[in-house]
Amino acid sequence: MVKYLTLALSFSGIAIFSQTAESINSSRVSQQTYNNQVSNYQRERALSQMEASAKASKSSEMKDLDEKFELNFVKKERLDSKFKVLNQKKTELQSLLLSSKNDAKKEKVNRKLQEITAELEKNQMKLQENEDELKILQEKYNNLLKK
Incomplete structure (x- = not known):
């Protein structure tokens, strides 16, 4: 009986240890x-x-680029409008200069004409800068679309 008990305990110990090894591995x-x-x-x-x-x-x-485009276009519209007004003043002053007979008046109109011409040149430069900025924005926009 003791032999059977020892044998049973040994088999159960082996079974327990083998299950423990499998469970550890698992x-x-x-x-x-x-x-x-x-x-x-x-x-x-x-x-x-x-x-x-x-x-x-x-x-x-x-x-951000869309906002910059909008600002650029608004600025361009403002500059275009100013350009038209200055051109209109210039043509009015030129016709006034041609119709004027008084030398003092001609001199005054001529100075005013020179001032407007200088303003027109400044405005033209600003329009060119605006156009250059627009080209740069367009390139950035195109590069962003490629990504």
């Missing part, structure tokens, strides 16, 4: 699988966050 494999899944999840999450950040950045840049 636990190790499960842990590695879990770590791989967590690592993959973190990698995917980081990638999705980077993509979202890139989209938000591009969207912000597009919005």
Whole structure:
């Protein structure tokens, strides 16, 4: 009886230890699988966050460029309007200069004409700067669309 009891305990001990080794090995494999899944999840999450950040950045840049375009066009309209008014004044002064008979009046009109011509040149330079800025904005916009 003692032999049967010893034999039974030995078999049960072997069975318990073999199950423990399998369970330890299984636990190790499960842990590695879990770590791989967590690592993959973190990698995917980081990638999705980077993509979202890139989209938000591009969207912000597009919005900024749109605002700059609007300001540029408003500035161009203002400069064009000023150009038309100055040109109209210039033609009026030229006709006044031609019709004027008094030398003092001609001199006064001539000075005013020179002032308006100088203003027209300044306005023309500002229009050119505005156009150059518009070209730069267009290039930035095109480069952003390519991304």
